[in-house]
Amino acid sequence: xxxxxxxxxxxxxxxxxxxxTPTTRAPLVPAARxxxxxxxxxxxxxxxxxxxxxxxxxxxxxxxxLDDKRVTAFIGPSGCGKSTLLRCFNRMNDLIDDxxxxxxxxxxxxxxISRHDVDPxxxxxxxxxxxxxxxxFPKSIYENITYGLRIQGIKSKARLDEVVxxxxxxxxxxxxxxxxxxxxxxxxxxxxxxxxxxxRAIAVEPEIILMDEPCSALDxxxxxxxxxxxxxxxxRYTIIIVTHSMQQAARCSDKTAFFYMGKLIEYADTRTIFxxxxxxxxxxxxxxxxx
Amino acid sequence: MKRFxxxxxxxxxxxxxxxxxxxxxxxxxSLKALVEGDISxxxxxxxxxxVIDRLEIEIDDEAIRYMNLRAPIATELRLVIVGMKASHDLxxxxxxxxxxxxxxVRLAGEPQLKPYVDIPxxxxxxxxxxxDALDCFxxxxxxxxxxxxxxxxxxxxxxxQLYRELTSFMVERPETISRALELMFxxxxxxxxxxxxxxxxxxxxxxxxAKDIRxxxxxxxxxxxxx
Numbered sequence: 001x002x003x004x005x006x007x008x009x010x011x012x013x014x015x016x017x018x019x020x021t022p023t024t025r026a027p028l029v030p031a032a033r034x035x036x037x038x039x040x041x042x043x044x045x046x047x048x049x050x051x052x053x054x055x056x057x058x059x060x061x062x063x064x065x066l067d068d069k070r071v072t073a074f075i076g077p078s079g080c081g082k083s084t085l086l087r088c089f090n091r092m093n094d095l096i097d098d099x100x101x102x103x104x105x106x107x108x109x110x111x112x113i114s115r116h117d118v119d120p121x122x123x124x125x126x127x128x129x130x131x132x133x134x135x136x137f138p139k140s141i142y143e144n145i146t147y148g149l150r151i152q153g154i155k156s157k158a159r160l161d162e163v164v165x166x167x168x169x170x171x172x173x174x175x176x177x178x179x180x181x182x183x184x185x186x187x188x189x190x191x192x193x194x195x196x197x198x199x200r201a202i203a204v205e206p207e208i209i210l211m212d213e214p215c216s217a218l219d220x221x222x223x224x225x226x227x228x229x230x231x232x233x234x235x236r237y238t239i240i241i242v243t244h245s246m247q248q249a250a251r252c253s254d255k256t257a258f259f260y261m262g263k264l265i266e267y268a269d270t271r272t273i274f275x276x277x278x279x280x281x282x283x284x285x286x287x288x289x290x291x
Numbered sequence: 292m293k294r295f296x297x298x299x300x301x302x303x304x305x306x307x308x309x310x311x312x313x314x315x316x317x318x319x320x321s322l323k324a325l326v327e328g329d330i331s332x333x334x335x336x337x338x339x340x341x342v343i344d345r346l347e348i349e350i351d352d353e354a355i356r357y358m359n360l361r362a363p364i365a366t367e368l369r370l371v372i373v374g375m376k377a378s379h380d381l382x383x384x385x386x387x388x389x390x391x392x393x394x395x396v397r398l399a400g401e402p403q404l405k406p407y408v409d410i411p412x413x414x415x416x417x418x419x420x421x422x423d424a425l426d427c428f429x430x431x432x433x434x435x436x437x438x439x440x441x442x443x444x445x446x447x448x449x450x451x452q453l454y455r456e457l458t459s460f461m462v463e464r465p466e467t468i469s470r471a472l473e474l475m476f477x478x479x480x481x482x483x484x485x486x487x488x489x490x491x492x493x494x495x496x497x498x499x500x501a502k503d504i505r506x507x508x509x510x511x512x513x514x515x516x517x518x
Contacts, residue, residue, distance in 0.1 A: 224294060231295040247362040251296065275359050 043068035043208065043238050044089060049104035051084060053096070058084045060262045062104070066255075071230060071239045073253035073270065075246070076285065080259040082242045086210050089113075089240070090127040091120040108208070125152075128201030128237075132213040134193035136185030136200070141168075141177050144185045144196055148204040163203050171199035172229050191222025198229060202237070209233065211241040215248060227252050246286055250274050258282045296361050300370070303353045304428075307374050307381075310346040311425040314381045315418060317343065317388035318484060322414045325395035325477065326407050333399070336392035343385035350378040366498075373498040377428070380487040380494075384421065387480040387487075394473045404460065404470045413449040413481050416442060420488035427495040433502075437516045439492035440504065444511070446485035453478045 044066040051059035059081045066072050074082035084093065088106055091113060093099045105112045113123055125148070136144050145164045146154075154160065164181065168174040173195045177188070185196050194214060201209055211230075215223040230239055230252050243249050249256050249270065256273040258266045258281075266273065266282040277283045284290050317336055324333035354375045357363060363371055420439045427436040457471040457478075496504050500517055504510045510517075 221292065224292060228295050250360040250362065271356065271359060275355070 040067040040070060042066065043109060044240075045107040045110075046085075047105050047107075049085075049088070049106065050102045051081075051088060051093070052100050052102055053084075054098045058262050059088075062264050064257060064264055064267055066238065066240065068238050069234060069236070070254040071234045071241060071252055073249035073256045074240065074242045074259060075244075075249050075256060076259035076265075077290070078244075079261075081262040082257075082259045083212055085259070086212055086240060086242050089208065089210060090124045090129060092124075092129070094120055125204055126206050127208045127210060128204070128206040129210045130194070130197050130201055130212070130214045132216050134190060134197050134217070136188070136193050136196050138184065138186060140182045141185050141188070141196060142181040144200050145203045147200065152204070167199040167203040170202050170233065171195045172225060172232070173199055189222070191218050191225060194218060194222065194226060195229065198226070198233075202233070206237065208238045208240065211239065213242055213244060216244065223248070246274075246288070258285060260285070296357075299353065299357055299361070300367065303350065303357065303371070303374055306346060306350050306353065307378060307428065308425070310343060310350065310378055310381045311421070311428070313339075313343050313346065314384040314388070315421055315425075317385050318391075318414065318418055318421070321388040321391035321395060322411060324392055325398065326411060328395075328399040330396050330399050333392040333395045337389050340385050340389045343382055347378045347382040351375055369498050369501060373494045377491045377494050380490045384484050384487045387484050390480050391477050394477050398470060398473050401470055404467055404474060409449055409453050409456075410474065410477060410481065413446055413453075413478065414484075416446050416449075417481050417485040417488060420446070420485055420492070424488045424491040424495060427492060428498070431499050433496045433499045434516045436492040436495040436499075437504070437510055440489050440510055441513050441515075443485050443489045446482055450478050450482040 042065040044064075046062050046064040046066075049059055049062040050057060051062075062081075062085060074086060076082050087093045088101070089108070101114055105114060107113070108123075108127075111118070137147060139147070142160075142164055145167050146160045149160060149163055165174060165178075168177060173192060176192060177183075177196075180187075185193065188196060194217075198209070198214075215226050218226065227248065230241065233239060234254075241249075241252060243252075253270045255267065256270045257264060258273065258277075258279070260281055266277055266279045268278070272278075273282060274286055277286065317339060320332055321336045323329065324336060354371045357371050358368075361367075420442050423435055423439045427433065427439070454475060457475050460467045460471045493503075493505050496502055496517060502517060504517070509515055
């Protein structure tokens with residue numbers, strides 16, 4: 001088990017202890033709280049979030065609590081802010097110039113991830129991401145999986161072998177690639193590459209996996225395999241998926257959030273969103289009348 | 292390729308089969324209660340109707356959920372639609388069994404009007420139709436389903452014959468009116484059960500062949516079948 005900054009035992013919402021060296025960052029997030037009896041635990045808590053690209057506001061007063069070990073789908077027309085919000089969770093927006101959260105907070109396991117002492121690199125170790133276009137490194141399948149672990153300093157061949165098999169099995173790819181682990185990751189089909197990226201994400205045992213339209217470039221069979229995988233992974237990971245496919249959101253997710261023009265319009269159980277949405281804009285969108 | 296929600300369809304199918312078995316049991320028991328004058332058995336039939344009603348609600352809920360979340364197409368779509376319709380038919384079969392049981396209770400306290408021959412015979416045919424229609428669901432045999440549709444005329448004919456016979460009783464012996472009316476209604480219930488079996492059989496043809504044979508005189512003719 002990789003030692004996780006997300007699994008330290010510091011109490012909730014307490015400032016990190018002073019570090020012995022100025023360069024050492026404080027633990028990011030304390031131990032996960034057990035879920036309330038009969039319910040699910042909130043892992044990501046977004047409060048009053050306003051996000052800007054320069055002077056242009058992209059997210060308006062977002063309030064949202066995402067459940068641990070569940071699949072949440074973000075849906076909405078292009079430009080509605082769903083990918084922007086997704087990228088806030090692992091501070092990927094930090095990589096874009098002149099972006100800022102001007103109000104509100106995002107707490108993961110109770111810790112505000114915008115805090116100055118939260119290391120975005122450490123954060124991204126704990127929050128895996130899978131993109132629209134599969135992006136394996138131009139390295140072997142084996143090296144793709146072990147890359148994150150090597151960066152963490154793990155060198156034991158036995159340990160790396162174990163993680164490779166476990167991750168590839170976890171991503172339902174092992175049987176297809178076990179005899180060609182040292183071939184380039186780029187030699188795989190599109191669907192296999194996407195599952196390789198998922199395997200790479202889960203190799204470092206994150207708590208959360210963000211998926212930004214993971215199937216939009218895949219054929220129906222490859223899509224079905226990834227959806228099958230999402231279903232299997234949700235027992236161990238919290239998954240947030242941005243998708244333009246209503247069927248995919250309906251099939252894969254437990255809860256669905258609908259965004260429109262930077263605002264969260266409706267958030268509910270997926271069955272409710274697709275059967276009896278409370279908001280007329282949600283209904284119009286999920287039934288294909290706009291967007 | 293197996294999908295993670297395939298199990299939902301299996302549950303849906305098995306609930307439908309269970310509902311079919313329960314409905315047939317109810318019809319059998321209601322007839323037995325009538326013929327043997329068994330009030331206790333009739334009461335059991337009346338009490339057990341609730342189980343069938345709940346199964347109908349459950350099947351509807353599963354079907355709606357599947358259509359809502361799984362976007363079924365082709366055979367799956369037909370299965371879900373047909374399943375909902377068949378469960379409604381089976382629920383009505385359960386209601387007719389309950390009606391028969393209620394009338395069996397009333398008749399048990401009075402002398403038998405005539406030996407029960409035609410009603411059990413009619414019920415046997417209706418039950419066979421129901422069983423065959425449900426067998427079609429299990430084995431996908433659309434030809435057998437068409438044969439069920441064609442048997443409906445047999446039950447209709449016995450019902451009409453009983454109607455005439457019981458009318459004569461009432462005209463000749465007015466003291467038999469209440470018993471004769473109960474038997475007429477029972478006969479009508481069995482005729483309705485056969486109608487529901489016919490509906491289910493037609494639904495099976497739609498399920499397996501995507502062909503709508505409802506209200507088609509062609510398929511009611513003996514010997515006609517689907518390709």
